[in-house]
Amino acid sequence: MKEFQLIEQFFRDKGQKRRDVHLGIGDDCALVQPAENKSIAISCDTLVENIHFLPSMPAHELGYKSVAVNLSDLAAMGADPAWMTLALTLPDVDNDWLQQFSEGLFEAAEYYSVSLIGGDTTRGPRSINITIHGQVPTGKALTRGGAKIGDWIYVTGTLGDSALGLDILLGKQDVDPQFKEFLINRHYHPTPRILAGQALRSLATSAIDLSDGLNSDIAHILKASNVGAVIDVNELPLSTSLVGSVGPEQAINYALTGGEDYELLFTVPEAQRGALDTALIHAGVKFVKIGQICAGDKLRLVSNGEPFELDLKSFEHF
Amino acid sequence: MKEFQLIEQFFRDKGQKRRDVHLGIGDDCALVQPAENKSIAISCDTLVENIHFLPSMPAHELGYKSVAVNLSDLAAMGADPAWMTLALTLPDVDNDWLQQFSEGLFEAAEYYSVSLIGGDTTRGPRSINITIHGQVPTGKALTRGGAKIGDWIYVTGTLGDSALGLDILLGKQDVDPQFKEFLINRHYHPTPRILAGQALRSLATSAIDLSDGLNSDIAHILKASNVGAVIDVNELPLSTSLVGSVGPEQAINYALTGGEDYELLFTVPEAQRGALDTALIHAGVKFVKIGQICAGDKLRLVSNGEPFELDLKSFEHF
Numbered sequence: 283m284k285e286f287q288l289i290e291q292f293f294r295d296k297g298q299k300r301r302d303v304h305l306g307i308g309d310d311c312a313l314v315q316p317a318e319n320k321s322i323a324i325s326c327d328t329l330v331e332n333i334h335f336l337p338s339m340p341a342h343e344l345g346y347k348s349v350a351v352n353l354s355d356l357a358a359m360g361a362d363p364a365w366m367t368l369a370l371t372l373p374d375v376d377n378d379w380l381q382q383f384s385e386g387l388f389e390a391a392e393y394y395s396v397s398l399i400g401g402d403t404t405r406g407p408r409s410i411n412i413t414i415h416g417q418v419p420t421g422k423a424l425t426r427g428g429a430k431i432g433d434w435i436y437v438t439g440t441l442g443d444s445a446l447g448l449d450i451l452l453g454k455q456d457v458d459p460q461f462k463e464f465l466i467n468r469h470y471h472p473t474p475r476i477l478a479g480q481a482l483r484s485l486a487t488s489a490i491d492l493s494d495g496l497n498s499d500i501a502h503i504l505k506a507s508n509v510g511a512v513i514d515v516n517e518l519p520l521s522t523s524l525v526g527s528v529g530p531e532q533a534i535n536y537a538l539t540g541g542e543d544y545e546l547l548f549t550v551p552e553a554q555r556g557a558l559d560t561a562l563i564h565a566g567v568k569f570v571k572i573g574q575i576c577a578g579d580k581l582r583l584v585s586n587g588e589p590f591e592l593d594l595k596s597f598e599h600f
Numbered sequence: 601m602k603e604f605q606l607i608e609q610f611f612r613d614k615g616q617k618r619r620d621v622h623l624g625i626g627d628d629c630a631l632v633q634p635a636e637n638k639s640i641a642i643s644c645d646t647l648v649e650n651i652h653f654l655p656s657m658p659a660h661e662l663g664y665k666s667v668a669v670n671l672s673d674l675a676a677m678g679a680d681p682a683w684m685t686l687a688l689t690l691p692d693v694d695n696d697w698l699q700q701f702s703e704g705l706f707e708a709a710e711y712y713s714v715s716l717i718g719g720d721t722t723r724g725p726r727s728i729n730i731t732i733h734g735q736v737p738t739g740k741a742l743t744r745g746g747a748k749i750g751d752w753i754y755v756t757g758t759l760g761d762s763a764l765g766l767d768i769l770l771g772k773q774d775v776d777p778q779f780k781e782f783l784i785n786r787h788y789h790p791t792p793r794i795l796a797g798q799a800l801r802s803l804a805t806s807a808i809d810l811s812d813g814l815n816s817d818i819a820h821i822l823k824a825s826n827v828g829a830v831i832d833v834n835e836l837p838l839s840t841s842l843v844g845s846v847g848p849e850q851a852i853n854y855a856l857t858g859g860e861d862y863e864l865l866f867t868v869p870e871a872q873r874g875a876l877d878t879a880l881i882h883a884g885v886k887f888v889k890i891g892q893i894c895a896g897d898k899l900r901l902v903s904n905g906e907p908f909e910l911d912l913k914s915f916e917h918f
Contacts, residue, residue, distance in 0.1 A: 304639060309743050309824070310676035310809055311641035311734070316634040321622060323629035326685040326731060328722045358628035367644040369687070369729045404646045406725055411687045413644060413718075413731035416629070425627050491628055506627070 289401045292380045293368065297388040300397040303365065312399035314365050314415075321420045322364075325355035326413040336451060341379045343470040344410070345386025351493065352414035353394055353474035354544040358491040360424040360483040361416030363476060366391070367400035369411040394476055424482060424489035424548070429507035433487050433549035435573040436558075438475050440521040441496060442533060443468035445540025461523035468521075472544035478569070481561040482548055489548040495541040497592065500581055503549070510578030515585050517572040538583070538592055549575055607719045610698045611686065615706040618715040621683065630717035632683050632733075639738045640682075643673035644731040654769060655726075659697045661788040662728070663704025669811065670732035671712055671792035672862040676809040678742040678801040679734030681794060684709070685718035687729040712794055742800060742807035742866070747825035751805050751867040753891040754876075756793050758839040759814060760851060761786035763858025779841035786839075790862035796887070799879040800866055807866035813859040815910065818899055821867070828896030833903050835890040856901070856910055867893055 294307045305313040316322060329335055329348055339347075349366070356363055368387070372380075391398060396414070447469030449455040450462060457465065475491070482489060488507055492499050496518075504511055518537040525533055550558050562569050576582075583590040612625045623631040634640055647653055647666055667684070674681055686705070690698075709716060714732070765787030767773040768780060775783065793809070800807060806825055810817050814836075822829055836855040843851055868876050880887050894900075901908040 305741070305743060309745075310673040310807075311643040311679065311741075313639045313641055313677070313736070313741050315639050315738065318636070321631045321633050322640070323631055324683070324685060324718055324733075325629040326687050326718050326720050326729075328687045328689065328720050328729070330689065330722045330724045333723060355628040359631070361629065365642070367642060367731050369644050369646045369731075371646065371648065371727065400642055400644050400731075402644050402646050402729075404648045404727070405651060406648045406727060409689065409722070409724060409727075411644075411646070411720075411729050413685050413687075415642075418631070420633065423623070423629075423631050425623060427627075489628075 288375065288403045292384040293398060293401050296384065297391050297398055298395065300364065300395065303397045303399055306397065306399050307401055314399060317417055319420055320417040321423060323356055323359045323361035323416040323418055323423060324413065325352060326411060327352050328409055328411040331408040341382035342386035345383040346390045347470060347472065348410045348412055349387055349390035349396065350472050350474050351544060352412045353390070353476060354472065354491040354493065356414060356416035357475040357479035358424060358489050358546060359416065359418060360422065360479040361418040362480065363394045363396045363416050365397050365399045365415040367413045368398060369402045371404050371406040371409045373406065373408055394474065422483045424479065424486055426488055426490050426503045426506035429488040429503050429509050429549040429575045430551065431509055431575055431577055433551050433575040434555065434571050435511060435513065435547065435549055435575060436569050436571050437519060437545050437547045438478050438567050438569045439543065439545040440519045440524065441492070441543050441545060442524050442536030442540045443521050444472065444542040445536050446524055446527060457527035461527050464523045465527070469542065472542065474544060475546045475567060477565040478546055478562060478567040481565045485554045485558050485561060486548040486550050489546055492543040492545050492547055493541060495539040496547065497538045500547060504579060504581060508579070510576045510580045510582070511573055512576055512582045512584060513573035515583050515590050517570065519570045535592065606693065606721045610702040611716060611719050614702065615709050615716055616713065618682065618713065621715045621717055624715065624717050625719055632717060635735055637738055638735040639741060641674055641677045641679035641734040641736055641741060642731065643670060644729060645670050646727055646729040649726040659700035660704035663701040664708045665788060665790065666728045666730055667705055667708035667714065668790050668792050669862060670730045671708070671794060672790065672809040672811065674732060674734035675793040675797035676742060676807050676864060677734065677736060678740065678797040679736040680798065681712045681714045681734050683715050683717045683733040685731045686716060687720045689722050689724040689727045691724065691726055712792065740801045742797065742804055744806055744808050744821045744824035747806040747821055747827050747867040747893045748869065749827055749893055749895055751869050751893040752873065752889050753829060753831065753865065753867055753893060754887050754889050755837060755863050755865045756796050756885050756887045757861070757863040758837045758842065759861050759863060760842050760854030760858045761839050762790065762860040763854050764842055764845060775845040779845050782841045787860065790860065792862060793864045793885060795883040796864055796880060796885040799883045803872045803876050803879060804866040804868050807864055810861040810863050810865055811859060813857040814865060815856040818865060822897060822899060826897065828894045828898045828900070829891055830894055830900045830902060831891035833901050833908050835888065837888045853910065
């Protein structure tokens, strides 16, 4: 099948066409009209079969997740989702797979008001690359570099569920049936914290999304902000399903190193805590304080006032 | 090696940082500031080893060409190059290869004032995906859809050299040594027609870049503009090296179907021909008239007033 036909059949003129898209798929380039006084936030992520997702992952879930993980990067900047391009590499042309993949992709795109504006398909081992674009008022973007000594450290949602969900899929863990669906769903269907990111624009001093695991992701904030941090492992938000499935130490290990939570970690000064409560409760997002920024350049984990030792195993791509 | 280290070592803070880039590689997203009253042109292209390039292709040339073919899409819209993201999939971490690839990539990026603002590396069969961004005054972009009956059809540069260069590399053709380097260089080192595209903004009614071969690429203009075309195969611009290497019929075949020329094909109304001459000569770009837009929906090839029969073999990705 021709590249053109693939794109035409499954992706062109599908999904929402935003009013700021002058020209979508079908010319040499797409044309979009940026809003005034906004910066554009741009991020790209590749998902490769057997590295970032299992061959058994349902196509619909993969389509959804491919968009969601990119949206999570926009959330971490406080940006409003806008446009994306898709580069799809496939070993063969499987119409059923493509139909389900595109439905999952557009489900996420519609919900978060993203237009698919460009596509490219090539033959090869299955991988999905999305470049996503958002808009954020100039000067208001959240970055990794603004955390100050004394700021409180927060995370949204719960941590570790996705990694346990993956271990269930891999047959490494067996859990009570009542928890299984929730955990696997957290792995397949992450919730990009777009609303939280938007609400944090004028409140947080730094933010990052948790893709590799809290323990390694927070290091980026510490480095970029030139600070250290103390985190109380007993404050980590754990789901009933995680706590009900593994022992307390393993639960903390999943929460700290599991990866693929796609929750936001952010820092807020004491003076903004009241405004934070108001803003995030209004946005309907659960969040919890887990620690504080301090001097130095290291992360210290504590439990009941004592140092907490962690067996490190963070998710790395190479 | 960690993904972060790869990006850090070879791509971060390398090359030009444009003043409109607020934040480059190293956060969840890049942040760029679009100019006022401009649309953003966005395109993405994937190059996969053994499909789009030979395993023997030198890394420097591959780095250069990966950017150049994306710039060619911007040229076809009349856009000014601005920013790009790179998703690199590699079978292993080869420092020499990465060094040369990045040098080639930044050579093209510097020359055309593009900043690399985001990167992602994954392990897998070698492929390069670039999403490129340009800016064009709102309403002035060249598209495929504006060709009118009576408009003249032009192309820049010469056609067919790249395909013959590839056939030389594949051992399918053997040519006189005096032509060999030029032809292979045309395959490895295409010239994106950025200046020509900019000059055509107020002159051309439609434009496309020739990546798959004139014969199949012009069909996109005919379909989008709802017109037909007549092309005189004797007017096709052929290089001395092409004409000196193969017979006249084969030369025309290369020029019509070879692909990877990355020249511009565009249409101009009679009333703008004088302005066109002035603008493109000022831009230092060679161009030639090869035919005319007519009623209908087909491409007719003619030679000395007679229909010209072509043995079709256009480049398709699937």
